[in-house]
Amino acid sequence: MTNDKLNIIKNEWPLWEVFIRSKAGLDHKHAGSLHAPDAQMAIENARDVYTRRMEGVSIWVVESKHIQASDPGQSESMYDPASDKIYRHPTFYDLPDEVKYM
């Protein structure tokens, strides 16, 4: 890659992850990501990109680099051991007949 291209990438605004709460009482859900020079502008960009059709009442942003993600290469050791532990589901209780709607 040429030096020019490297410089452009270096000068690019950081990436932010956007979380939107669709209405009071619900949790914030990941909506997508965007570029912005700082946190304040990330929120404003998110307002313009992700809430202009009334999608939300609250916005969280976090710089993408601060998100630590699990390693897909470790999927087997991370998740497979749970697959045969059916006793971790609360399905082995004898419920009294009086309890309905469980």
Place this chain on the structure above:
Amino acid sequence: MNLAYTLRLADDALIIGHRLSEWCGHGPILEQDIALTNTSLDHLGRARSLYQYAAEQFNAMGTEEKKNYFSSVAIQNMVSAGETLDEDDVAYLRDGWDFKNLLLLEQPNSDWAYTVARSFYYDTFNFFFFSELQNSSDTTLAAVAAKSLKEITYHLRWSSEWVVRLGDGTEESHKRMQQAINDLWMYTGEMFVMNDADKDAVQKGRGVNLDELKPKWMERVQSILDEARLTLPAATWMQSGGKDGKHTDNLGYILAEMQFMQRTYPGMKW
């Protein structure tokens, strides 16, 4: 007189809305492209409400008065034929000298700094103007003002933050922001010129006293420029004329692009 007042506010909204819409698809980054397009649509929405109200007022006038109210032949023909105007006719069929928008708003986008500076001067004015217009004795204007103010509050936040970021940014961004602030300064005086329509509106409790607005505007502009480490331009000769229909040649180009479809194919819908 109330028609003249309404029309001018509508023209301001339409022309800045059109200018900002020129950024659509050309923004420096996707997020700001969308931000400016949203803002442009806010202005166009306000223009629509005001043009509807203006058309209503125009249609209520006597035939004689209507005949020569606009210099546009297209509109004069409609009046002669006994037709009524709607918002689109008012926007698309008037000629340049029928437009009463501020000269500031027809200035070209040039670059990001000029676009930001133009919006900053206007948004600051708009914020104080529409805050006051909410108290208008004209209930339609008051209602438009109340609705618009939320949008305008956001516009002001957007343009102020960009002034600060560019002014207090790199050496290059500082230089270019200061240049834009300086170059557009001569168009800011016109915002506070009280012409006959303004005086009449103030007297009847419908309009906003621009003399009282000026110190508020100046104080806000000064404080944002301070924060941005920018210098308030020195007092200079102020351009005016837009409010009386005397425009820079920029307006002609805007209207040519904006109106040619309706002028060429009258009544065309899509």
